[in-house]
Amino acid sequence: MSDFFYPKLKAVEALSPYVLRTRWSTNEVLDVNIEPVLRKTPDFTALLEPETFAKAHVAQWGHGVEWFDTELGADNVYAWGKEQAGEVSHQMLDAWMRRNELSLSLAAQALGISRRMVSYYRTAHKPIPKTIWLACLGWESLSREQARKLQAAV
Numbered sequence: 001m002s003d004f005f006y007p008k009l010k011a012v013e014a015l016s017p018y019v020l021r022t023r024w025s026t027n028e029v030l031d032v033n034i035e036p037v038l039r040k041t042p043d044f045t046a047l048l049e050p051e052t053f054a055k056a057h058v059a060q061w062g063h064g065v066e067w068f069d070t071e072l073g074a075d076n077v078y079a080w081g082k083e084q085a086g087e088v089s090h091q092m093l094d095a096w097m098r099r100n101e102l103s104l105s106l107a108a109q110a111l112g113i114s115r116r117m118v119s120y121y122r123t124a125h126k127p128i129p130k131t132i133w134l135a136c137l138g139w140e141s142l143s144r145e146q147a148r149k150l151q152a153a154v
Contacts, residue, residue: 006075006090006124008062014054020065022081030081034072037080044070078124088133090124096136097122100143110139 011023018035038044047053047067059066064073079089097107097118104122108115111132120126 007078009058009065009074009077010062012056012058012065014056017050018048018053020056020077022065022077024078025062028081030078030085032077032081032084034077034080037072046070075124088128088130090122090128092133093118093122093128093136096140100140111135 007028008025009022010025013021015021015031018033018038020032020034022030022032024030038047047070052067055067056065057067058064059071059074062074064071065077075091079091082089083092096102100110102110104115104118108118111118112135113132117126121128121132
């Protein structure tokens with residue numbers, strides 16, 4: 001886990017096969033379907049057994065979901081839960097910044113918000129409003145269009 005803040009996992013319950021109900025330090029409750037991760041990662045094959053999957057519990061200090069000898073990091077589980085709930089995750093914002101080679105300052109300038117707010121959003125300190133995510137997508141689209149026009153002019 002990085003030095004970034006991520007919500008701490010307070011409780012986890014295995015629901016239907018491959019779905020976890022997670023409760024977070026942010027008071028959010030997110031149901032997370034982890035089947036795609038389990039199926040594409042050979043190390044997680046044992047978790048495809050319902051009896052094994054049902055033994056999910058919170059890892060020490062709330063930093064993940066743990067089974068006997070397998071663990072998923074809280075930051076990933078939280079991001080997957082947000083995305084599956086139709087919300088924007090901190091990982092999506094971070095990927096947008098990396099894809100466009102934006103520092104905190106440049107991202108803040110592009111979005112018309114403070115550098116501190118970009119940092120809060122990127123580290124999951126605060127939920128990312130849909131309007132901010134739409135601004136990210138719009139900025140990226142306009143930037144690509146400008147790049148195409150420059151290439152056409154050359």
